[in-house]
Amino acid sequence: MTINEQDSATEPAADNDARTDWEQRIYRRTTDTAGVDPALELPAVTGVTAQGFVGHIKLAWSPVDGAAGYIIERTDRNGTAVILDHGGSDVPAVPGAEYADAGMPVGESFGYRIGAVAGNEFPVWHWSERVEAAVRQGPAEPVHVSVDAASDSGTLQRVWHLVGSERLSQLREKTDDFGNDIGAEFYDSLRIAHDELGVDRVRAHAVLDDTNAVVVRDDAGQITYDFTKVDAIYDDILRLGITPVVELGFMPAAIASDPEATVFTYRGIISPPTDWAEWRSLIKAFASHLVERYGLDEVAAWGFEVWNEPNLEVFWTGGPQDYLRLYDEAAAAIKEVSPRLLVGGPSTAASEWVHLLTEHVAHTGAPLDFISSHTYGNAPLDVQPAARRNGLADLPIWWTEWGVGHTHFGPLNDGVYGAPFVLTGLKSVQGRMDALAYWVVSDHFEELGRPTRLFHNGFGLLTVGNLRKPRFWATYLAEQMGDQLIRATVTGDGADVVVQTWASRHDDDTVDVLLWNSVPNALVAQGDPSLDRTISLDVAGLAAADYSAEVARVDQHHSNIVPVCPTDVDWPDTDLWQKLRAADVLDTEIVAVEATATGIHLDLALPMPGVARIRLQPKAAGAPRKEAS
Template sequence: MTNISGATADEARRDWQARIYKASGTAAPSAGVTLTAPGGLRATAGVAQVTLSWEPVEGAAGYLVHRSDHVDGPFEPIRQPDVDVPAVPGTSYVDTGMAGPRWYVVTAIAAMDVVGPLSAPVPATPLAGPPATEEAPREPAPEGMPEVAVRVHAGRVTRPLPRPWRHMVGSEHLSHLLSADKTGGRPIGAELTEALRIMHDELGVSTVRAHAILCDDLGVYREVDGAPVHDFSGVDTVYDAIMSFGMRPIVELSFMPRDLARDPSQTVFGYGAIISPPHDYDRWGDLVQALVAHLVARYGLEEVRDNWAFEVWNEANLEVFWSGTPEEFFRLYDVSAAAVKSVDPALRVGGPSSAANGWVDELLTHVAASGAAVDFISTHTYGNAPLDWRPALARHGREGTPIWWTEWGPTPTHFHGIGDGAFGAAFLLHGMRSAAGRLDSLSHWVASDHFEELGRPQALFHGGFGLLTVGNLRKPRFWALSLADRLGDEELEATVHGDVAGVESWAARGSGRVGVLLWNSTLNQAQADGDPLLDRYVTVTVEDLPPGEYELRHHRVDESHSNIRTAWRSMGGGDGWPTGEQWAELHAVDALEEFAPPDRVNARGGPVAIRFALPMPGVSYLEFSPIAGSAERSAE
């Protein structure tokens, strides 16, 4: 490999592209897992889509949907070009963007190398026009648009509302907080700091995870006359900064300091993060122990024990992030875990922090033999909802171990742009709703477009990973999480019927208010800019509202609402940066927009029904707030 320390952005990108999909090696395969074929596979055709459903398989982490033009195959998994794991966690899948008859089969997976047998095939052909269904509204929708009925029971609480986005968010390496440089005329360090503050204050996010806390730019380790010297003053500076507004770090123990690296020429990113194993594992363990002990001394044992955690490395199952073998990574894990626990046994440590669901089962198998601690399981995926690792934990006798997805988002690809519009907003809600209640953290990668792994942004909309642009303008993805966070603390029963396609619903109540969040999405990235055939006309019926009058607010995220990218384009913005006047204009319109003016609705006569068109992609949020005194008047 090439040493890319100090590399240009183009050099860093070429190096990344050459290595990103290469595995760093094959870990010991999973064993003792037997899966059956999914039963009850059913294909239901709708307009421009086919919805598949099947019965769950014991021990499955997810399911792969296969498709063919013929009943005899060959059947190939349905893959998107920018999705690293095509398997879905649940027992349904919506196939869009296809025409003509197709045959489908499904298989269960228990780990990335454990795949069960195929189900029996079923045929389906997407419809060209709206179907007749008993559950769909009787009144015709505009222009024959397919209809969906959403029914919310305001009196039926299902559980406390899970909020998996609140635990963690990702960030560029935290030394970027100290940068005095500018991107697009905006101050990097100050805006990245403010972006993390926004995550905490507006979305309720409590921790931040970032790479490279052990890299040489913070000066944590050097060897003088052959002896190790530790210096954590740079770490203190960045951790003090995030602690100042209430966030805590998830300490990713990476990457390798130059003087400790076996081969310092093995690097990644434009800032030359060293991905080599240590030349001395004892010195690595001493460094980790010294760092953890320092943090405990500085911030307090109770603080670090209760609010922090330590994650070992980043995506060691990829060659681009680990130049050693799988066995060397598992040794690094054992040494790191022991070092953390030597400071205090109650401190939390976990991993494998892997790409694309890799090495989860393998790590669990390894620590069963080595005895190393695992206080949480962490992995990553992009472009799909996270898989369900609870069966694997149960198989290893570790039921209840927290599951953290420490990187997740619409795309794993730098400068892709797939998530900057309404598609990203609907995608985030699909993933968060899927994850709610079955995992402990779903961390969006990342908070801000102030990001320099493969070069700093060259334009306002450059396809950055951030929820916020340079300049801290809120993207549609940010507004999606903001709306989800506005839901009350008591989740409500909600059902969806009709030609549903990608329409989903999430409802909750709190402080007298009832919120209903809906979105229309697809996993087919070729339709990210929209497809009129997947637009749906929705009737939302809310039952069991306490009698009285309510103010109804309807907020929308779509191509023309709450979409700062559209605002930039309407100003004639292209592949560049705003002027000073344009920045002011963009900040003035950077807001969550209403789809319709506030309305008053009366719940005295029974259920309340609201009808509207919901594009794909698109998000709507209905909020019913009681009007003071109306309940008393209703009782008179």
């Protein structure tokens, strides 16, 4: 993974050792792609088009039945072909049937082919016909957005209510080397996420790690369990109104086949157990204890996820079949406690092994109550076809890790680019996933060493000290939407692939229109003026005669806390903390709108990357509705 040289130079040696080990092993997957089942062969993609617009080329194609996603190959004028990876995503395939390719020179023609894949670990069997286009010279015409406030377009799924977290045992940590109160600030980050983002579930690593002293083997070889520390942690988060998704890992040293095989600075053990019966006994005892302590009705709503990213060498020393055994033993143990308890997996990196696990449980009858996997730098692939192929079409899908950047201390985590990225992902999974957990809630994060400065491009939605990053504000704006979605369409240069929209209506007839400007290419994350757009917004079908309008913005100059802290400051002093907290607000302004025959009209600028939320609130209740034309 990419290392930020400034951060690397200031980290303790032990943390550097863990980080170097991580860098060397993170991309080593244990997935065997040889001998792929021909039954998973997909036909060539048809209906491919390429259109040149200002700042980007828009690609579109006809969906292929059974596809999880689509690989895009681009060829330059010299004949050099590359697979687009969107600036570094761990999954190059994209789930939809449209794409904006950006960052190319104006006027140069590029060729494209599209290939459907059954999953990230599966090949393209047949490529589409080749199409060509070139980026056009600007300026771009305004993009028109039309909203029908009287329409009904389904119900908003608040998939972000599950969030990822560093191991929960850090609730018991004291101050770090820089005086930051880890436990108190981490607890407060969960409270903020609950109160402001609606978070009611959290998924974290290492509940079985030896930090929690769950398993002890005495000199006679007898095993005892102690869940006291886990109880204290779960009691804390339950008091906040947050329940755990219980990730079963890492392996306790007392039952591990190789206690020296570890990951992270806290040395989570990644080997299979020495004795499968001891693993099964542990999981049964753990689930039974939780039910006894918290009640079956409570724990039945949680979910047990078996392990973390077993398809990566850095997290699992076994192979795929070893993972299936780990899963089977855990699932059987959980169901012995109660059939009502939920168990799922494969909890893999990069959307892999969903077919492997669903095929396995279809053949063996092992229980599977939800499917889980992870993706970074891209919207999650569509794993529903894999579930359907194996007779499991109705299973819930929980994406238990997802984020704009897959690198610790990477270049994207603190910046504005993450804000529209979040909204693209949340909208993308509507109707096909039940949870999309952003990884993670807080920059109090120790996997590769504690942060050495405030803005270090940490994974968190919140900084150390709980300042809100642009990604936080994007999620907040999604949470502020009404439950009733309404019809919104985009036309013009960049429609649906650069500029996107999401609109809703509240019970009091308040209308929210979310707009964002982004492309799936992290290489232009700092912005590209050719992709900035002017939006022409028309809202019809409003229930009242008169509305007030407020615009909230997230971009380089709005709701962006990072520039408030000078770049040469590692940790703020008291005065700077006061200034940062005063600036830690969502930027909003009341704007004038133009009344039209059918509703209202508003023009506004939308930079790339950028987000705007237009909120229309009725000034008087009961006024007659203006019908949409």
